[in-house]
Amino acid sequence: MKQSRTRFFDTLKYQFLCCHPLHCINWEVIPTHLTWEQQQELIEKTVFHPLNQKQPIRISYQLNFLKRLIEQLERHCDEVHDIVYESYCSVQQRVAQDTTEKYAYKHYQQAALDISLTLRESKSFVAEGTTGLCSWQASIALADYLAHNTDIVNGKCVLELGAGTGFCGMILLQCSDVRHVLITDGSYECFELMKENVRRNFGDAETCDDGYVVKEKLLTMSVLEWGAVDEMIWPNSFSTDIILAADVVYDDTAFDSLVYAIDYVFKMKEDACEMLLAATVRNEYTLQKFLDLLSSWNFQYVDRNVTPVDKCYFYWDRTTPVKIYHIKRHS
Structure with missing residues (x-):
């Protein structure tokens, strides 16, 4: 009892x-x-x-x-x-x-993983012209999936697109042996919020030219607009092994630029990389439209099971389902 x-x-x-x-x-x-x-x-x-x-x-x-x-x-x-x-x-x-405060905090704790992460984020789903200033359920679901499958990222260079508050990348730094995490977002406001959240959670970390060193793991942040990925200045020694993205396929007007960015990064590695995409299924037609576009660029995708409720490390709203896709492309 x-x-x-x-x-x-x-x-x-x-x-x-x-x-x-x-x-x-x-x-x-x-x-x-x-x-x-x-x-x-x-x-x-x-x-x-x-x-x-x-x-x-x-x-x-x-x-x-x-x-x-x-x-x-x-x-x-x-x-x-x-x-x-x-x-x-x-x-x-x-x-x-x-009511006068635009921001509040969320605290993600998990004793089993020795994780304690505090996020400052917007109280509104849409603020400063972006949806990235608060955490979304697909990001939490993806972080939970990776916490259960750390072998996917151990020793790897991980690029996150549309990172928003920086939640997923910071969780990886705490629960895996990832080599280098590069968290990016196209919004300057999100970039500034990511920097603030990183300083809050890794304030004692050693700084370097490219960002932070957290227990011998590198963390870098950058503004990255998908349509301008060819103008990106990449950190020294960074070569993408894994792309992560969560809750980025709700707006079909951004699909072309997103797939262009994914294609660009894959070509940089001669297709020797892979991607995990987490999507909240608000509209099945919109999601399928993005998956069809991926297929037309010769990408293959398969479903991965999200973490069951009774085994999850973190909590997210499951009222609307979340799907996780493993994406590759064969040369």
Whole structure:
């Protein structure tokens, strides 16, 4: 019983810190008849967690989280601890102030991988004319897939296209033996946010001409517009082995430039590289249109299974399915 409760508390902590959608949390498995001490522990692991106190997640999320938690506690406990209600009132008082803030934080923690990653990101899905200033579910799904399959990137040079906040590349640095990660985005605003997030998470890393050295692994950042990939100045000794891209195939007006960039990088390696593409399937027709375009450029792709819920290291909204494709081209 104690082991089950501890597992639930830890799961809820991880989900809270990364703002996992409330409708995706299994509230029905909350342990019944929690004592006051256990309720206090639950609050201390979530709302009062040191990361949330120092770099708070969205206030609106915290408020709705506490609403749902209170509903469950009132249903299953003889008495609800005052600290729960006090936490709700305290967060509620910050709602008006929070409406003026454009950015908030998310914290991705996974003890099994010794990972702790904090992202500052936009609270809006679209900001500054781009969708890349916040993390998307396909990026998290791709990072989870790679965390389970580190052999794909170990010892390799990895190029990420449309990296946005830099989430996936930074996860690789923490959980794999990747040789060099180059995270890129066509938006200057995303590039600046990536730099900020890298400094936040790897502030103690050694700097070099091309970027950062993190435990003998290189991390480089660059602005890269897909249609202008031929103007890219590549870091010294970087030669792409793996291309990563997540949530980049929602806008068919960008497909030609994206495939042009993929083709350019493959040709640089004489097709001796490969790609992993993660896509949230919002519109099957749009996704298939991109896959057909890939095929017309002589690329082959196969499905890879996303990580099952019961085995995932990170959490993402599975209401809309995510697909991961392994892409190659034979000379």
